[in-house]
Amino acid sequence: MAGQTDPHVSLFSPEEVEFMAEDELVEIVPNMNMEPLNFIAGDFGRFIPQIPIQVPLWLAVALKRRGKCTFRPPGWLSVDNLTQVLEAEREPQSKFQALPFSYVEIARLLFDHARDDIPDMYMVRSLVEDIRDVRLHKLENNLGTFLGTSAVKMENVSAMEVNLVRPFARRALEAFYKHDKPEAAADRNTRSSRQPREANDEPRRPLRQR
Amino acid sequence: MASSSDMGSADFESLSSTSDVELLKRAWRNEKAAPEILPYEGDLVERAKGQIELVEENIEAYVENGIDPLVVSLYQMDLDRTQFLLRSYLRVRLLKIEKFMFHSLKSEEAESRLSEQEKVFARRCADDLAKHFEESVLRKLPENYQSVLKQSLISEVDDMVPEPHLDTFVACRSNSHFTLNLYEEGESTQTEEMYRGDLYFIRYKIVKGAIESGKMDLI
Numbered sequence: 001m002a003g004q005t006d007p008h009v010s011l012f013s014p015e016e017v018e019f020m021a022e023d024e025l026v027e028i029v030p031n032m033n034m035e036p037l038n039f040i041a042g043d044f045g046r047f048i049p050q051i052p053i054q055v056p057l058w059l060a061v062a063l064k065r066r067g068k069c070t071f072r073p074p075g076w077l078s079v080d081n082l083t084q085v086l087e088a089e090r091e092p093q094s095k096f097q098a099l100p101f102s103y104v105e106i107a108r109l110l111f112d113h114a115r116d117d118i119p120d121m122y123m124v125r126s127l128v129e130d131i132r133d134v135r136l137h138k139l140e141n142n143l144g145t146f147l148g149t150s151a152v153k154m155e156n157v158s159a160m161e162v163n164l165v166r167p168f169a170r171r172a173l174e175a176f177y178k179h180d181k182p183e184a185a186a187d188r189n190t191r192s193s194r195q196p197r198e199a200n201d202e203p204r205r206p207l208r209q210r
Numbered sequence: 211m212a213s214s215s216d217m218g219s220a221d222f223e224s225l226s227s228t229s230d231v232e233l234l235k236r237a238w239r240n241e242k243a244a245p246e247i248l249p250y251e252g253d254l255v256e257r258a259k260g261q262i263e264l265v266e267e268n269i270e271a272y273v274e275n276g277i278d279p280l281v282v283s284l285y286q287m288d289l290d291r292t293q294f295l296l297r298s299y300l301r302v303r304l305l306k307i308e309k310f311m312f313h314s315l316k317s318e319e320a321e322s323r324l325s326e327q328e329k330v331f332a333r334r335c336a337d338d339l340a341k342h343f344e345e346s347v348l349r350k351l352p353e354n355y356q357s358v359l360k361q362s363l364i365s366e367v368d369d370m371v372p373e374p375h376l377d378t379f380v381a382c383r384s385n386s387h388f389t390l391n392l393y394e395e396g397e398s399t400q401t402e403e404m405y406r407g408d409l410y411f412i413r414y415k416i417v418k419g420a421i422e423s424g425k426m427d428l429i
Contacts (some may be wrong), residue, residue, distance in 0.1 A: 011242060011243055012242065017341065019291075019294070020235070020239075022234070022291075026394070030315070034278075034280075035281075037281070037284060037288075038286070038294045039230060039288040040229075040231055040261045040288055040289070041231040041292070042229050042231070043293065059284065059287075059378060060288065062283075062284060062287060066280060068280070101219070137306055149257070150392040150393060150400075150412065150413050150416060151390075151392055151402055151407065151411070151412040151413070151416070152325075152408050152410060152411040152412070153409070153410050154409045154410065154411065155409070156409075157409055159429070162381050162409070162429060166381055169379065169381075169411050170378060170379045170380075170411070172379060173379040173411060173413075174379060177379075177413065178377075179379060193216075194221065210373075
């Protein structure tokens with residue numbers, strides 16, 4: 001698809017996108033006693049058995065791995081909600097549904113580390129995958145309807161999705177902007193000979209017809 | 211977080227969570243996504259360094275005092291994450307300095323964005339590269355074409371200096387509600403209302419000010 005994730009092209013690597021998602025807060029139920037943790041990133045705790053508490057996802061995963069807590073899956077990660085979201089996403093001409101900015105990464109981490117804490121795990125996972133696919137398809141279609149040459153609003157688009165379309169969107173918008181500028185032609189001529197085209201060595205692909 | 215219904219809690223969150231890690235993450239993301247070098251976050255880097263050293267000492271003390279290895283490993287993870295952010299932030303800047311070193315040294319405004327160590331690095335880099343070009347190529351060219359910065363003697367400006375491409379488009383998210391002028395002065399007066407959490411692809415020049423003042427974040 002447009003903007004395939006080539007690590008040299010996309011700005012943030014998948015690992016970095018996941019790193020950012022790991023700071024999102026999730027609710028866990030600890031099964032041990034632990035004094036408060038005074039991290040550089042903030043204070044968390046204290047931890048008391050059976051008392052739910054909000055912690056960053058990375059901490060939750062670390063505790064879960066050692067069998068020290070169970071996850072409380074976030075409300076949006078339920079079969080009911082996801083079914084609804086999927087149906088709404090499938091409506092023709094619909095907008096993007098509201099999901100957490102890092103929904104793909106959060107879901108992925110929970111599926112990898114907390115499968116026993118998610119009711120109907122397999123159903124939930126396939127729903128998330130379907131939603132992701134529908135949204136990517138929609139995003140690709142939406143790229144054809146870009147309007148305006150200065151600002152394009154992207155409603156409810158998630159972290160991974162932004163990262164994926166960024167290289168394509170940037171080149172397309174740059175091209176639109178260049179052609180829209182009144183003095184574009186003259187400016188371009190002087191510029192191409194004078195300036196070594198900024199240090200950008202990405203291949204320039206022509207807009208593909210789809 | 212994206213829906214309008216939990217806007218209130220998000221607002222509250224932004225008030226309470228301006229920890230240095232959050233600020234560092236923001237600086238790192240902006241630096242990675244911006245086409246040019248942003249002003250150096252000197253105070254923030256110093257504070258982060260101080261906190262990292264403190265935690266390193268604490269962890270050593272914990273190990274000596276026989277604190278639960280689980281707790282120690284959790285502190286270590288927190289430390290690793292902060293260190294990653296700091297290192298990555300500094301490295302992204304070094305990459306950009308290598309890319310635009312002649313440009314960064316050309317004007318005072320550009321140079322003021324660098325830290326003292328970065329200035330030293332940029333100067334050494336530029337000197338070495340200039341020396342290399344001169345020895346390997348430029349000396350063998352006709353006299354008019356021997357400058358590192360100019361194509362030939364008749365060029366009025368330094369036209370061989372790579373500059374950041376500020377007309378590029380960036381993805382950004384608004385932190386507050388404000389009105390943004392979508393064009394540069396003299397072009398048009400079209401404006402756009404930005405609400406907290408709104409996401410845009412926008413020309414970098416237009417949001418440059420909003421990013422430096424913290425109204426918007428690059429993502």
